Amino acid sequence: MTATGARPTTPTLDEVAVLAGVSRATVSRVVNDSPRVSPEARRAVEEAVATLRYVPNRAARSLVTRRTDTIALVLSESNTQVFSDPFFASIVRGLSERLADTDLNLVLLAARGESEQEKIGRYVRQGHVDGVILMSLHSDDLLPDILAGAHVPVVLSGRPLDGRPVAYVDADNAGGAAAATRHLLSLGRRRIATITGPLDMVAGLDRLAGYRAALADAAPPGVPELVAEGDFTEAGGLRAMTRLLAEAPDLDAVFVASDPMAVGALQALRAAGRRVPEDVAVVGFDDAAVAATCDPPLTTVAQPLGEMTSLMVELLLDQIEAGERAVGTRVCGTTLVRRASA
Amino acid sequence: MTATGARPTTPTLDEVAVLAGVSRATVSRVVNDSPRVSPEARRAVEEAVATLRYVPNRAARSLVTRRTDTIALVLSESNTQVFSDPFFASIVRGLSERLADTDLNLVLLAARGESEQEKIGRYVRQGHVDGVILMSLHSDDLLPDILAGAHVPVVLSGRPLDGRPVAYVDADNAGGAAAATRHLLSLGRRRIATITGPLDMVAGLDRLAGYRAALADAAPPGVPELVAEGDFTEAGGLRAMTRLLAEAPDLDAVFVASDPMAVGALQALRAAGRRVPEDVAVVGFDDAAVAATCDPPLTTVAQPLGEMTSLMVELLLDQIEAGERAVGTRVCGTTLVRRASA
Structure with a gap:
């Protein structure tokens, strides 16, 4: 895809046919290694190909248009x-x-x-x-x-x-995460944790920023941040939820930055004997197919994919x-x- | 990738440099649209490029070696x-x-x-x-x-x-399916159904052939074929198992031609109140990750992927x-x- 001022013209099949003194179809047959060509015609075409530096290949022709589609x-x-x-x-x-x-x-x-x-x-x-x-x-x-x-x-x-x-x-990752967190606040939850995505990824960072902004802007004084880093996988969500429950056993809600992680979090909550949503309310992110089929079905943030x-x-x-x-x-x-x- | 007897030689960067009377680096800069080139040098290179029909692009050079790796x-x-x-x-x-x-x-x-x-x-x-x-x-x-x-x-x-x-x-699909079916026979099962893959696919056809061969070769007289076509998806397995239970409520085993379909079959059996393996023994195919984690864990046929x-x-x-x-x-x-x- 490099660019050059003088674009070389590529010889056409027709030019090869004229120089070789054969039909266009014969050139095509030689170029495509068809057996239905006389040795004389083959030699004439091959000489014309060499003389004109004809490149019998669409990849070469695509250099002229510069497009591979x-x-x-x-x-x-x-x-x-x-x-x-x-x-x-x-x-x-x-x-x-x-x-x-x-x-x-x-x-x-x-x-x-x-x-x-x-x-x-x-x-x-x-x-x-x-x-x-x-x-x-x-x-x-x-x-x-x-x-x-x-x-x-x-x-x-x-x-x-x-x-x-x-x-x-x-997607407006921060806005979506803030809306999820405000929703948990509106349900009366006051110990709202978050399981983040990897914090070397934009979706991880921006969703955490949205959670923080919502707590800072919309929460009553004294509502703390409770943060555990996940990795966008179900197993990572399970591990992060287990850590959060150990550190803050009285948490009453969690915003999870992806639905697969939320499914893992639901497993950890079930294993710990917490009811969802009665004891712990859960919101995911992405509106993946699993969000509608898991137990209980997940409240989540949909992106317009x-x-x-x-x-x-x-x-x-x-x-x-x-x-x-x-x-x-x-x-x-x-x-x-x-x-x-x- | 078309082949031709006379392979055209592609002019090199060095040839362009010699004809233009500039350095190799200058040719490279012109070709890559670098601003660090005098108008005179640019014109000389462009003329040499046109004369030699030089194609400044690795896709073209790969035509010579014919390799894209x-x-x-x-x-x-x-x-x-x-x-x-x-x-x-x-x-x-x-x-x-x-x-x-x-x-x-x-x-x-x-x-x-x-x-x-x-x-x-x-x-x-x-x-x-x-x-x-x-x-x-x-x-x-x-x-x-x-x-x-x-x-x-x-x-x-x-x-x-x-x-x-x-x-x-x-994979030896027929052999694997026959081994699965013989295993069910060895457990004393005599009403052994199968859920096949799509029958326009080799894996679907060969696994069905293996099931049939095992029943023909290894079963006592009077053991019938019970066949329902699936589509290699979990939902398809659930539907096929539901059909089989309606047609042959006394079936006591099922060989399912893929693990995702077997997971669907387990759901249908649970919904119908059948215990696995007590009432109905189930064997899958593929040894997918889900085979080890589903409930109960699946006996299945592993391919050496x-x-x-x-x-x-x-x-x-x-x-x-x-x-x-x-x-x-x-x-x-x-x-x-x-x-x-x-």
């Missing part, structure tokens, strides 16, 4: 994490649906380790995709720098942690069409979905 | 199905681990619909990957033909339904190295894993 969803997570987290699945599904009616292909590349992320960078630099949607940034991530060096349009899913100028689409994936594609296509990177950003509002758990 | 896992399933089935996750994880220590990248492309599969074919034909591992074939799938026309090395995960000559790696993914990569690299397609096949044995459900 393919965008990559790059996830800086291990495949294990990608395939066990329903949020990633929702994003992939949303992007697939958004692209289904277009000529655009979606390829998925996922890696957390440095050498594997370098491999992704190489693939993108080699021009195999027109643009990248990059997801799940940790603060130590190399991918933003790797992709910046690849001169390819990029849209981040989630605000960049370091504030670099880059296009992104995000369909809208968000559409906006990511739109911001990316804008850059691809314009042939330059741009810094549009969109932040989408969230909705509190009330069910039985709070 | 990337293999594609192509799944003929919707992304929804891919991300909800633990078997796909295991395969992706296995491939990632197998490739982690190599220079090879893994990209994932998934689509069930015709126009989306055509897009995948276009991407592969354009030479953006060195080879393809193709998974989850339904009998109406277009991808085998699409990829055959792309002249790219292919390894199937699973025996091809139409017997076409192509490299593949498969690590070995299978390694073999797929090996068969694919053999073809890529050799520069031609080959038809190696490997069928891996399965293991009955005994837990509480049977």
Whole structure:
């Protein structure tokens, strides 16, 4: 995807046919290794190909248009994490649906380790995709720098942690977390804990900030912060809830920064003999499928994923069409979905 | 990835530098649109680029070596199905681990619909990957033909339904299903049902064939076949089990062709007041993570997924190295894993 002022013209199949003195179909057959070609015609075509430096390959032709009609969803997570987290699945599904009616292909590349992320960078630099949607940034991530060096349009899913100028689409994580916390306050709860996401990720940090802001702005004096860090997995939610119960046995509510963690928290509460919502009210985040089916069904914060994936594609296509990177950003509002758990 | 007898040579950066009378670094800066170049040098480089038809892009250079160092896992399933089935996750994880220590990248492309599969074919034909591992074939799938026309090395995960000559790696599905059924017979069960996978898929057909073979070979006379078709999902397993209980209320065992379906079957049995294994013994297939954690833990048939993914990569690299397609096949044995459900 490197740019140059003088774009070389690529010889066409027709030019090869004229020089070789054969039909277009014959050139095509030679190029595609068909057996239905005489040795003489084959030799004539091969000479014309060599003379014209004709590159019989769509990858080469795509250099002229500079388009592969393919965008990559790059996830800086291990495949294990990608395939066990329903949020990633929702994003992939949303992007697939958004692209289904277009000529655009979606390829998925996922890696957390440095050498594997370098491999992704190489693939993108080699021009195999027109643009990248990059997801799940940790603060130590190399991918933003790797992709910046690849001169390819990029849209981040989630605000960049370091504030670099880059296009992104995000949910109003802080606003959603504050709404969840205010809802727990409105139920009369006064010992409200939170289980955060990883605090090297924007979604982890912003949801914690929203919880804190709501306690600071809307709580009566003396309502404390009770914080345990989780990792967005069910097992992590179970562990964090167990820690919170040990540290603050009188807690009466918990805002959990993802639904899989909330499912783990429900297990820990059940194991400790606490009733939900009578003893402890629980609010999750994401409105994953499990939120409606777990016991009790989860009150949670929904992100408009369909809208968000559409906006990511739109911001990316804008850059691809314009042939330059741009810094549009969109932040989408969230909705509190009330069910039985709070 | 199309092949041609006369491979055109691609001009190098050095040749451009010599013709333009500038340094290699200057050519590189022009090509990469760096501002640190004088207008005169830029013009000289651009003229040399045009004269030599130099293509300043790694995608073009990779046409010479014909290598992208990337293999594609192509799944003929919707992304929804891919991300909800633990078997796909295991395969992706296995491939990632197998490739982690190599220079090879893994990209994932998934689509069930015709126009989306055509897009995948276009991407592969354009030479953006060195080879393809193709998974989850339904009998109406277009991808085998699409990829055959792309002249790219292919390894199937699973025996091809139409017997076409192509490299593949498969588990001994029939053998595993027969072992599961014989195990139920050895427990004294005589009304043994099966919930199959989709019968337009090899794993569905072969596991049903194994169940039938075991009943024919190892059962006392008069033990009937009781068959309900499922779709490899939990909801499908629940529905199929409900149908079986209506048709054969006295059944005392069920071999279920995937663990997610077996989890659904357990729900249906619980809803019908049947105890597992006392009233109905249940055996699953795959040894997914859920098999160890569901209630009761599932007796199931394990496939050697690590070995299978390694073999797929090996068969694919053999073809890529050799520069031609080959038809190696490997069928891996399965293991009955005994837990509480049977």
